[in-house]
């Protein structure tokens with residue numbers, strides 16, 4: 282496929298999202314959430330390139346979200362809170378990464394899950410600091426010094442999410458085509474050979490892990506700025522499962538997959554909940570089943586197949 | 593290079609021992625590899641030839657003995673640290689990145705040598721691509737550059753595996769059965785190509801080989817492995833004529849393939 286196809290598609294998708302958010306105002310909220318989750322899912326995609334599935338990545342999302350909730354009173358500025366969330370998730374990613382990159386496959390998955398659950402209980406148990414299951418309300422924040430009205434604020438956060446999504450997508454694309462990214466993919470098929478050509482495989486995976494933690498943290502920060510309320514449920518294991526679900530739905534073949542999956546997931550969820558209030562999980566489950574059976578490369582696989590068919 | 597026996601060894605192994613349970617895969621290996629020479633290792637399956645390569649490249653740690661490269665001990669170093677010092681290896685069973693193309697396999701080895709840690713530069717940027725293509729062409733793999741490694745036949749996989757090791761520009765190259773899996777008709781051409789590439793680059797080579805014709809033609813010295821020991825060591829015309837070697841090693845191989 283042409284090297285420009287994906288960036289062009291991303292551009293078209295961006296325009297489409299803006300149009301949708303403009304035409305149907307309440308979609309803005311849903312789409313911002315989708316972009317935020319898409320960011321975290323993009324992080325999981327990175328690790329999947331090394332053949333590793335993190336079943337605990339919502340912990341970084343929760344970390345980013347709680348960073349915003351904790352610091353908003355002292356630093357009420359989105360453009361400062363985001364870098365802070367990046368910083369904290371990078372440090373957490375490094376510390377946790379140093380430990381988990383020693384493990385592979387089911388052990389890698391389950392360790393991430395376990396750490397995610399540990400973080401959940403910390404958030405839940407230390408009521409004095411975290412307000413437990415009640416969660417924390419995010420105090421008002423400015424964006425680039427502005428204190429706009431609600432509507433404008435929503436647009437700005439939506440725009441911020443779009444910029445971060447497109448930026449991260451391009452970054453991930455470049456990274457995956459770089460020597461480090463190709464070495465990362467080598468971990469999946471021949472990790473020992475990496476060592477014999479002089480490449481420290483664990484360090485390659487660690488770099489990807491920190492990057493993926495940062496993307497999770499970024500997504501979480503955006504989530505907190507959008508929903509204005511954070512709870513420990515962000516780090517519950519089902520939240521991590523949801524991210525993996527979205528990756529399978531969207532497809533791991535392109536950096537567009539996570540966002541495609543996240544948008545589809547949030548939209549199906551909203552519409553399914555409106556249609557059949559107590560059976561939306563069933564509809565989502567059905568959708569995932571259909572994807573696994575008929576489009577194992579996810580929604581992106583369908584798009585890519587169409588494009589190839591045309592070319 | 594024949595008859596070269598002066599100077600310090602490039603690789604010096606002394607008293608290497610390694611047993612797996614009751615099996616003595618290395619039972620007191622002493623071997624000097626001299627700079628510039630082509631040293632063939634022959635011997636029946638299970639004699640410990642691969643184990644020697646594994647010990648010299650840091651994959652297995654001997655239970656006793658020492659290994660020095662260029663006068664410095666490399667005992668206990670990780671494989672990638674040993675690679676950086678200039679020892680590369682290829683494998684009896686090719687170890688390729690199966691979901692990468694042949695070109696990417698070679699390019700990754702080149703990038704590993706020249707600088708891996710650039711997360712935004714493309715692996716297949718012009719400089720690396722050109723070097724990788726030139727390398728593959730020398731191995732006759734040019735036409736297969738765009739093929740995924742898991743789609744190659746055994747012979748091509750073997751060559752790609754060796755090409756990756758050569759891409760590291762080692763001073764010492766250890767090759768484990770480079771011609772097994774290569775069709776008999778192409779074998780001599782393949783070895784000739786390989787030897788030309790290595791001689792040009794001034795690489796010292798150790799290779800495990802079952803084909804006595806290849807050994808006789810290309811080795812400066814031959815080491816005969818048997819049950820974790822070196823049974824004989826010397827120039828091929830002498831070693832291959834040794835009645836004990838003929839009976840115990842070559843005889844077995846001529847009689848039953850190699851058991």
Ligand SMILES: Nc1ncnc2c1ncn2[C@@H]1O[C@H](COP(=O)(O)OP(=O)(O)O)[C@@H](O)[C@H]1O
Nearest residue numbers: 612615616617636637638639640641642643644
């Ligand atoms: N990692 C290992 N674990 C257990 N036994 C091994 C291992 N590697 C080699 N061996 C045993 O050591 C002996 C020598 O093996 P190897 O060095 O592969 O022989 P060769 O390469 O000469 O055919 C064999 O009996 C083999 O089964």
Ligand SMILES: [Mg+2]
Nearest residue numbers: 641642684768
């Ligand atoms: Mg062997």
